[in-house]
Amino acid sequence: MRITDVTIVPEQLREELTDRAAGAYVGFEGWIRDHNEGQEVLRLEYEVYRPLATTEGEKVIAEARDKFPILHAECVHREGLLEIGECAVWVGVTSAHRDEAFAACRYIIDQVKVRLPIWKKEHYVDGHSGWVSCERCAEHAHDHPA
Amino acid sequence: MKTITVRYFAGFRENAGLDEETVSLDVATAADLFRELSDRHGSTEPLGHCKVAVNEEMVDWDAELNDGDTVLLFPPVAGG
Numbered sequence: 001m002r003i004t005d006v007t008i009v010p011e012q013l014r015e016e017l018t019d020r021a022a023g024a025y026v027g028f029e030g031w032i033r034d035h036n037e038g039q040e041v042l043r044l045e046y047e048v049y050r051p052l053a054t055t056e057g058e059k060v061i062a063e064a065r066d067k068f069p070i071l072h073a074e075c076v077h078r079e080g081l082l083e084i085g086e087c088a089v090w091v092g093v094t095s096a097h098r099d100e101a102f103a104a105c106r107y108i109i110d111q112v113k114v115r116l117p118i119w120k121k122e123h124y125v126d127g128h129s130g131w132v133s134c135e136r137c138a139e140h141a142h143d144h145p146a
Numbered sequence: 147m148k149t150i151t152v153r154y155f156a157g158f159r160e161n162a163g164l165d166e167e168t169v170s171l172d173v174a175t176a177a178d179l180f181r182e183l184s185d186r187h188g189s190t191e192p193l194g195h196c197k198v199a200v201n202e203e204m205v206d207w208d209a210e211l212n213d214g215d216t217v218l219l220f221p222p223v224a225g226g
Contacts, residue, residue: 030226046225047155047156049155049218049220051202052199052202052204052218053225056204077225077226088226089225089226109226112225112226113223113224113225113226114223114225115223116223116225117155117197117199117218117220117223118223118224118225118226119155119156119157119221119223119224120224120225121156131156131157131160131221131222131224132224133195133222133224
């Protein structure tokens with residue numbers, strides 16, 4: 001688990017997961033979109049409490065390894081100010097077969113969204129801004145009981 | 147009475163107008179502290195949506211607090 005304040009380049013990150021035993025790679029990229037809950041979004045600001053975001057993210061990745069027979073997994077999350085279209089979070093998983101790579105990738109991104117001390121503030125086109133509360137993500141996380 | 151250092155993040159920091167404060171309160175658990183400070187700063191965020199860490203470790207709300215602890219109060223998270 002890594003937190004970064006520079007551009008995430010998935011093509012570089014996936015190189016770290018290569019393995020001769022891997023038959024599947026699943027990557028997920030979360031992008032900044034231009035709207036949320038009916039409002040036009042101009043840019044987004046992530047606040048991260050790095051020490052615990054890192055340790056909690058490591059726990060999530062360890063849980064994914066326990067649950068699914070995967071080879072490698074990694075997650076990188078941005079902090080700071082991001083523009084529309086930028087990559088905010090990347091998850092990559094490799095495994096012998098595709099099913100476990102898909103499942104582990106889904107588990108990691110769902111848990112990262114609801115457990116890590118990361119907050120996002122949306123800056124809207126009309127000039128105001130607000131912290132986002134991720135209720136829908138919490139519902140998705142319930143699909144994976146701990 | 148326990149002397150506790152409290153750190154606020156994101157919306158909690160903006161609401162309280164503070165990064166950090168030291169409080170002396172008669173509280174047993176992290177949940178007690180959360181309720182006391184929600185009243186003090188006029189926060190209406192439900193406890194169930196929030197998280198807490200004591201001395202750099204994520205804990206449950208019923209965790210006991212000790213004199214000298216540092217408590218991190220996390221409003222609803224929204225990574226990704």
